Amino acid sequence: MLEVERYELEGGPAYQFQPDRRDCFKLLGSGIAVLLLLSDQAEAQESGARGRGGRGRASQPSDIGAWLHIGEDSKVTVMTGKVEVGQNTRTALTQAAAEELHSSVGTVKLIMGDTALVPYDAGTFGSLSTPQMAPQIRRAAATAREMLLDFAAETWKAERTSLSVRDGRVFESGSQRSASFGELTAGRNIVRSVQQGPVAKPLAQAVAKIDARNIVTGSHKYTSDIKRPGMVYGKVLRPPEYQASLGAVEGQPLLIREGSFAGITGPNPEALPALLRQAKAEWKSTPQISSTKLYGHLKQTAQGERKTLNEGWEGCEHKLEASYKIAYIAHIPLEPRAAVAEWTGDKLTVWTGTQRPFGVRSELAQAFQIPEERVRVIVPDTGSGYGGKHTGEAAIEAARLAKSAGKPVKLVWTRKEEFDCAYFRPAGVIDIRSGTRKDGIITAWEFHNYNSGGSGLATPYDIAHKLTEFHRTDSPLKQGSYRGLAATANHFARESHMDEIARAAGIDPLELRLRNLKDERMKAVLRAAAEKFGWGKLKPRPGHGFGISCGFEKGGYVASCVEVSTAPKIKLERVVTVFECGAVVNPLHLQNQVEGAVIMGIGGALFEAIAFEDGKLTNGLLSKYRVPRFSDLPVLETVLLDRRDLPSAGAGETPIIALAPAAANAICDATGKRIRSMPMAPQNS
């Protein structure tokens, strides 16, 4: 079973990329290559000195973040272990290289997520591509640019200061002389290593999605679109209840049966379910908790002792205590988990949509007891993930079936399998006790999170006495990462509670927050959201309500103001979101990420919840599980605060966290009723 927020627990790379100098050029042709090294030891090794041999290896660079090649054809190729799952990191990272080379994005091609070609990367999650990978690529590209200038100066015997790089060429000022990247790199075959260091800020250019043309013509090949010569389709026998184990199987001869894994293959994918149904399988199930008993179960199974905050209560006019509940929800990436597996002798190649290509390679190597070097995982740009595609179940299943079939196998999970076999955003219970003085200053804050997770656990408010605890519990359902992780749950509870304090104290919710905040960046997004929304100036119409909330996570600050209407059902009418994540990389895609996060957040806030009973999901189909659709769209107003003086943080996750509490506060404003559980309008269909 997955740990909550498992990536935080992950160790170092299981495999270290050891490029041979010649490999770069064998693969991409003659030219120059720049390797971005993650440690100085690696550089010592690269430059020929015998290093201490980290992890028992010596004489080769071991920890490379990314590398860049410029060929004789002037093409720039960047290799990175990050993957594209709709967050447009392919575009953002291409921009990073192109900006340093003073060239258009069309000059640069990224090779992403192919374990045979790219350096090790732990995975695409945690909003890390922008703060970590982009500076590495920038550094490599800037180094390449300086090399090109050196080559031109040397070839032309020119002053280096008279040279400049523009649109894939080096120019000399005051003369007509210029040369393409390819002319300057031809025949050189030089590898240079560079360590991380300061890099230029992004230019905040609105560049359109790379490869978008292939998307609108339908020619982009997602994993589920790939066809290999001789390929057949696979299907896995699924248990009727989760955590059931497979006993005897009669009737249909299965292609493969190993423990609880059984499956078949065939040329017609639509014939497979009927064939599997003929198998008379005995399943041994165990008693399971139902969703109606979930929250009690989480608290009953909590590990360790719950501490109590004893200080800070003196002189408090308002002492509040409340408990908040957060349901399991599903990621529902529109492209279900899929894999195409192909064995060539004892070597395995798997195409699969995952956020952790190297992690899935480890899973495959372990499953088949073969060295990782014999496994290649290739991740085509994928039909989204939202933190849901960290694991390699479909890859392993396809590879097992392919091994038995002796042919390449494609396996695409059905939507029902997605619900039944994937993992969920953790459910949780959050208990809060607070003590506030008459002037609205909070002096005591006790916060207990059961199972949701640790992200966004700590309060950003400046409170004298705090106790914040995360309690591990048993989870009846498989759970794991989700966009924003537990920051959504923790902000829902905390920012709802802030509103409760404001109401109890009779202080405006914006004012209460500002009185308790010291963090200027948080105050800035709050004030900007209030200003844009007209907070304190507008009055809600009858049946409507206003709510505000703010949050900080993964380097980004967000504040949301929401207007809801409550009749005939709860609907978000207007959402103002202010987001600040340092220097903006690409305003076009940043806005898309912020709006997408807000819209996805509407589902979890209002109506998404996994229901389950006796080991079965009772709403595990899209016809039963409601996700945000066109008609749920509020008027969206998004403000991006561009802090040119600060490094860029990732933006795919944090904008989701402030929506739900702002909506809860708006509902309370409209109805006087405080809803302390997500989703807040589960009957809303």
Added chain:
Amino acid sequence: MELKINGVVRRVDVDLSRTLLSVLRDELDLTGAKYGCGEGQCGSCTVLLDGVAVRSCITPVKAAAGKQITTIEGLEKNGKLHPLQQAFLDADAMQCGYCTTGMIMNAAGLLHKNKSPKTEEIVRAMQGNICRCGTYPRILTAIRNAAKELPHA
């Protein structure tokens, strides 16, 4: 059986109860239409039958016999994108792109019967198409812009 797809007659030898989606994707390598749910709830598999948008994941292939099937692969003419395709590009109306072809085909079905839809009409027509990445605002913009580009004969 014979299928008329994007103006070309294709012969397939398949069980007539198979879905149009699987025949297009798995037999004819037309993978632009996507599987998203298999129950007609998400719209990723949308194609046109005689100009009408249908969910190919719940349409038996025999229902397409004798009809003009249009898939996303048939929208581009002589290297020129369909106004909807161009409008989606211009509005950057996608994130992961998995729903995009279904969105475009469903919108094509709408514009086939209603050349200047109001925003409420677009929302109603597109209600069965899910973009899990939440690109709805830009998709609405793209459809509105494409409607302006279409010949209003």
